[in-house]
Amino acid sequence: MPRFHLVSDPDDPVVAPFRAIKERDLVGREGLFIAEGETVLRAFTRDAPQRVVSLLIDPKRREKLADVFAGLPEFTPIYLAEQGVLDAIAGFHLHRGILAVGRKPPAVAARDLLASLPARAMVLVLCGIANHDNMGGIYRNAAAFGADAIVLDADCCDPLYRKAIRVSVGAVLSVPTARLSRDESIADLLDATGFEGLALSPSADEILATLKPAARTAVLLGTEGPGLSPDVMARARRIGIPMANSFDSLNVATTSGIVLHHLRFLGG
Structure with missing residues (x-):
């Protein structure tokens, strides 16, 4: 042929x-x-x-x-x-x-994926990310800063949508990914696999610049506007990124880049 x-x-x-x-x-x-x-x-x-x-x-x-x-x-x-x-x-x-x-690659269970990662690992957990530009940007940052995996909740858009792939410059094809079913608990997943969840919040008492992360860290990112659910926030370590002039909103893909850079190079 x-x-x-x-x-x-x-x-x-x-x-x-x-x-x-x-x-x-x-x-x-x-x-x-x-x-x-x-x-x-x-x-x-x-x-x-x-x-x-x-x-x-x-x-x-x-x-x-x-x-x-x-x-x-x-x-x-x-x-x-x-x-x-x-x-x-x-x-x-x-x-x-x-x-x-x-x-598309075969689906993998989120618990199996996280459990398979090394003793020191950094992952992203995305909640309700429905914009393909943001999805692609997050994957691009994940690849750039060495995230070990990404977990998507049931409300996230498909990272293998053509625009998301293009924005990610192909990173969605290489970062290990799993998707949660609607009835799976993010907090229970992280507890079971030994990850500390970091929830980004403008009202957090702890700031990113002074954060010393756990060996296995999961960055929790929610959709712009509603953000993370109260249940997820209640069982996570809340971290803030101070901003100038009382501004309190960052694009979620930009946020992912700032946090991942800190965890990879500055967090110790």
Whole structure:
């Protein structure tokens, strides 16, 4: 089976998984996802080449991506389509000229994931993060500062949504992730796996700059506005980030970066 396939008809059934991307984003892909752009593709093929199902690219990018292709399983199909055909398949102008279909990893139980981490570990627990830009930004920070895992509650959006992947520059494809069911308790999970929960709050008595974290630390982040639930806050160590001029609100992705940087480099 040849690796490269020229596609000249947007209705060719071999590229059906790439068709009408924005509409398919809304209804889901049954265990698959779409990644776009060279940076994301390189992260994907570096971290999980076995999960690449197929690629669709502008032929002009073929030579530049030769090293990427070399790292894929031998018979991974790579479809080549000129820009006009590519745009017709995707349903919008695809200026990056690169798409990949990937297979989502098997689900893992949050307790099993946290229990498997080393004696010193740093994780994020996300509660109700529904904005894909924020989700992608949090994963980007998690990768940059070496978070060991991310746990999502039942109300978080899908980190493998195309925009979240793009904003994360592919980090969502490499940071170990688990999702809680709606009836699982975050506080019980952390107690059972030996993690101390840090809840970010503008009304906290303790500030981040003086924090000495536990060996196993979980940073709890809630959606902007409602924040973390009272139950979660009640069973966590509350930490604040002082701000100038009585301002009391930070973007949640920005907050994640500040906290993770402190825990990785300044917390001792």
